[in-house]
Amino acid sequence: MKLTKLTSAILLGATLLTGTVACSKQDNSTAQTSQTTSHKSTAAKSSDNSQSSQTSDSSTETTNSVKTEISKIKLSQQEAIDKFHSQFSGKQIKSIDLSLEGKQYVYEIEGFDSTHEYSAEINAETGHASSVHSERLDHDDRNEALNLDGIISRDEASVIAEEHAKGTSQEWKLDQEHGKTYWEVEVVNGHQSTEVKIDAHSKKILETEHDD
Secondary structure: HHHHHHHHHHHHHHHHHHHHHHHHHHHHHHHHHHHHHHHHHHHHHHHHEEEHHHOOOOOOOOHHHHHHHHHHOOHHHHHHHHHHHHOOOOOOOEEEEEEEEEEEEEEEEEEEOOOEEEEEEEEEOOOOEEEEEEEEEEOOOOOOOOOOOOOOOHHHHHOOOOOOOOEEEEEEEEEOOEEEEEEEEEEEEEOOOEEEEEEEEEOOOEEEEOOO
16 A cells, blocks of 8 residues: 555656656747747847848938039020020920930930921030931921920929929929920939929929839
8 A cells, every 4th residue: 555655656756747847848948939039030120220221321322423413514504505506596495304314414405497306415514515416397296385484493393393202303304285384303212213293384293203
């Protein structure tokens, strides 16, 4: 009888010891899993912060680069028009485009008369005219002359576009459609580009187009 009780006690003790060891292993495993998860979470947050910082740096670098190139624009729009007219006297202006080509800004001005279309590219820094070209109009061509009276300036159009799209104006086009003269301003913010179309007389925003 005593032997039976002793055996039972030994078995009970062994069972309790086994359970304690198992619980200890489980607790250690849970702690290790928790630590691993914590490390992964910290690493993920660190990676996200690093990527966010890199994106911000890239955006700032792009904006600064654009501003640097804009500062090189020395020729006003009217001076560019005068340069065009020195090549094509008396022609009506169809459109004026100021865009970045390589690392320099260039005006591209298009004009016309009753028989021909004309175009010239004018360096916005030096005033040098290049790619001067003319060609005969097709019978079905319909051209509209820009109404430049009372329009807002490029700087005013830039302010409106930047307030609307939140970025830096990079390229501009002055054009006409259905008797309405409008500015088309490209605004950049990092790698995102937005084109804002503005009525050149009323200052009303006519259209916005995003290009990510």
